[in-house]
Amino acid sequence: METKKIAVMQKLLKANDAVAEGIRSELREKNVFFVNLMSSPGSGKTTLVEETVRRLGKRIKVVEGDIQTTLDAERLQKLGIQAYQINTGPFGGDCHLEAAWIRAAIDELGLDGMDYLFVENIGNLVCPAEFDVGAHLNVLLLSVTEGEDKPLKYPLAFQVSQLCLVTKTDFLPLRNFSLQKLRGNIRQVNPACAVIEVSAHSGAGMESWIEILKNRPNFQS
Amino acid sequence: METKKIAVMQKLLKANDAVAEGIRSELREKNVFFVNLMSSPGSGKTTLVEETVRRLGKRIKVVEGDIQTTLDAERLQKLGIQAYQINTGPFGGDCHLEAAWIRAAIDELGLDGMDYLFVENIGNLVCPAEFDVGAHLNVLLLSVTEGEDKPLKYPLAFQVSQLCLVTKTDFLPLRNFSLQKLRGNIRQVNPACAVIEVSAHSGAGMESWIEILKNRPNFQS
Numbered sequence: 001m002e003t004k005k006i007a008v009m010q011k012l013l014k015a016n017d018a019v020a021e022g023i024r025s026e027l028r029e030k031n032v033f034f035v036n037l038m039s040s041p042g043s044g045k046t047t048l049v050e051e052t053v054r055r056l057g058k059r060i061k062v063v064e065g066d067i068q069t070t071l072d073a074e075r076l077q078k079l080g081i082q083a084y085q086i087n088t089g090p091f092g093g094d095c096h097l098e099a100a101w102i103r104a105a106i107d108e109l110g111l112d113g114m115d116y117l118f119v120e121n122i123g124n125l126v127c128p129a130e131f132d133v134g135a136h137l138n139v140l141l142l143s144v145t146e147g148e149d150k151p152l153k154y155p156l157a158f159q160v161s162q163l164c165l166v167t168k169t170d171f172l173p174l175r176n177f178s179l180q181k182l183r184g185n186i187r188q189v190n191p192a193c194a195v196i197e198v199s200a201h202s203g204a205g206m207e208s209w210i211e212i213l214k215n216r217p218n219f220q221s
Numbered sequence: 222m223e224t225k226k227i228a229v230m231q232k233l234l235k236a237n238d239a240v241a242e243g244i245r246s247e248l249r250e251k252n253v254f255f256v257n258l259m260s261s262p263g264s265g266k267t268t269l270v271e272e273t274v275r276r277l278g279k280r281i282k283v284v285e286g287d288i289q290t291t292l293d294a295e296r297l298q299k300l301g302i303q304a305y306q307i308n309t310g311p312f313g314g315d316c317h318l319e320a321a322w323i324r325a326a327i328d329e330l331g332l333d334g335m336d337y338l339f340v341e342n343i344g345n346l347v348c349p350a351e352f353d354v355g356a357h358l359n360v361l362l363l364s365v366t367e368g369e370d371k372p373l374k375y376p377l378a379f380q381v382s383q384l385c386l387v388t389k390t391d392f393l394p395l396r397n398f399s400l401q402k403l404r405g406n407i408r409q410v411n412p413a414c415a416v417i418e419v420s421a422h423s424g425a426g427m428e429s430w431i432e433i434l435k436n437r438p439n440f441q442s
Contacts, residue, residue, distance in 0.1 A: 009313065040261045041346050041375065042367025067347060069373045092230065093377060095316060095347040123374070125262050126288060126316040126345055145366045145389065146263025152290045153344070154262065156314060168366065171395065 016131055019099035023106065023134030027117065033216045034117045036135035038157060041123030043141040044167040044200060046072045048209075049118055051200040053079050055210050059115040063105045065097045065122045072120060084109050088122065096127035099134050116213065125154040132160075136219050140193075143168040144177045151185040159190045162218060165209065170199040237352055240320035244327065244355030248338065254437045255338045257356035259378055262344030264362040265388040265421060267293045269430075270339055272421040274300050276431050280336040284326040286318045286343045293341060305330050309343065317348035320355050337434065346375040353381075357440050361414075364389040365398045372406040380411045383439060386430065391420040 027034050037045045046064075053060055053076070062083040064072045073085035084105045088094035102119060119135065121128040140161040142150055145168060151158045158164065164186055166179065179197065186193055196212075198205035248255050258266045267285075274281055274297070283304040285293045294306035305326045309315035323340060340356065342349040361382040363371055366389060372379045379385065385407055387400065400418065407414055417433075419426035 006313065040263060040344070040367075041371055042261060042364075066374050068376055069370070071370055071373065092227065093347060093351070095345070122347065123261070124316070124345055124347055126314060126343065127348070130314070143263075143366060145364060145392065146261075149290070149292055150262055152292065153287050155289055171366065171392065174392065174395065 013130065016099050019103055020132035020134035023099060023103060024136060027106075027111075027134070028136070028219065030111050032111060032114055032117050033137070033213070033219055034119070034135045035137045035139055035213070036119045036121060036133050037139050037141060038121045038125070038128045038161065039123060039141035039167075040125050040143075040146060043123070043143045043146070045120045045123075045141055046075055047200045048141065048165070048167065048198070049076060049120065050079060051203075051206060052118075052210070052213070053081055055206060056116070056213060059113060061109045061114050061117055063097075063102060063109070063117070063119045065120055067093045067122065082109055095122055095124050096131050097121050097133055098131050102133045125150070125157045129154075129157040129160050137162055137217060140164045141167050142182075144171050144179075145175070148178055148182040148185055151182070151189050155189040158186055158193060161190070161193055163212065164193050164195045166195065166197040168199060168201070169197045169204055170202045234351070237320050240324055241353035241355035244320060244324060245357060248327075248332075248355070249357070249440065251332050253332060253335055253338050254358070254434070254440055255340070255356045256358045256360055256434070257340045257342060257354050258360050258362060259342045259346070259349045259382065260344060260362035260388075261346050261364075261367060264344070264364045264367070266341045266344070266362055267296055268421045269362065269386070269388065269419070270297060270341065271300060272424075272427060273339075273431070273434070274302055276427060277337070277434060280334060282330045282335050282338055284318075284323060284330070284338070284340045286341055288314045288343065303330055315348075316343055316345050317352050318342050318354055319352050323354045346371070346378045350375075350378040350381050358383055358438060361385045362388050363403075365392050365400075366396070369399055369403040369406055372403070372410050376410040379407055379414060382411070382414055384433065385414050385416045387416065387418045389420060389422070390418045390425055391423045 064085045068089045070085045073083040076083040138161040196208045285306045289310045291306045294304040297304040359382040417429045
């Protein structure tokens with residue numbers, strides 16, 4: 001029973017990976033840099049995207065993943081950018097996004113007038129990490145109020161990411177949160193993961209984030 | 222394909238529900254009140270349990286759910302209570318706990334010297350809500366830093382819960398967080414869900430929480 005379940009899962013993941021690779025190479029050809037944002041619920045993905053649009057300009061399109069509601073897409077549309085909402089509710093409340101759904105969203109949004117594609121994955125530190133969506137850069141957001149132990153408890157999400165953004169650093173003075181301990185825990189599960197601290201609220205660290213987006217790491221194969 | 226997937230899922234859930242009902246009635250007979258704690262990663266489940274043990278005493282046993290690590294069980298064992306860790310990592314990093322695993326953990330912990338059983342579910346607002354673990358009280362923790370929109374975006378987790386604990390209220394002065402808006406959103410998805418605000422950090426609201434545990438709602442069938 002368990003063996004069969006694993007075999008089916010491997011087949012699904014293999015099919016997903018092929019679609020993801022197709023997205024990655026097509027967007028590279030079209031010079032669109034694709035960033036996949038993953039985090040727990042409420043770590044600040046939408047607020048980060050809002051601040052990124054204000055700093056980087058409007059040649060950004062966004063795919064929003066949520067179980068229910070179009071709240072996040074509406075927030076972004078107010079900034080004058082195109083945002084496409086995927087609701088997984090009708091599919092049993094799926095806890096992740098798959099490459100095929102991103103493919104459909106890209107077809108809907110179109111590739112014109114676009115230098116960057118952002119995907120806000122479902123708020124979840126477990127399931128999204130198992131599905132490649134075809135991004136050039138996987139980014140893991142962790143807010144300081146979530147605690148330093150999260151890389152050890154949810155290692156896969158940190159292992160598939162090339163960058164970790166430690167968000168809501170304006171809360172730091174209120175709690176006994178150790179950035180040093182967090183960095184040590186990230187290094188333990190993924191030594192290659194870059195880490196920067198940001199607060200979309202105060203603006204601290206946002207320049208480093210924008211710089212990374214402009215440099216487009218991993219974009220040239 | 223989709224139909225078959227749903228049929229298999231329904232069969233799994235039905236089998237799970239039968240085990241959950243067995244746990245619920247056995248614990249009621251033995252006068253053990255079973256509380257299932259669900260939340261995003263880092264909403265403060267372990268800290269709440271620590272503070273609950275300090276106030277309610279040591280006749281509490283805890284089952285800890287995590288993908289990896291025994292960090293949380295170790296924190297609780299330091300308080301002199303029995304804590305059993307379930308790591309779902311070996312099962313493909315499963316994103317929820319099932320009733321059969323709770324059954325095995327209870328057999329391991331034993332029912333003697335115990336008035337309360339707490340389960341800390343996997344940090345995830347999606348998957349745990351789909352699996353009844355046999356609790357008498359499902360509690361959803363939401364920290365104020367996660368935002369008021371979460372009940373609308375993750376409705377099922379709020380719909381299966383009888384109580385919502387709004388945690389980390391000591392952060393409230395720092396942000397434009399509206400408790401009124403949050404309560405309205407919870408009411409919208411589950412009008413029957415009770416809501417109390419707590420801070421394990423400052424102690425605010427902890428007495429109301431302990432009072433609820435002493436009253437054991439839904440315990441008499």
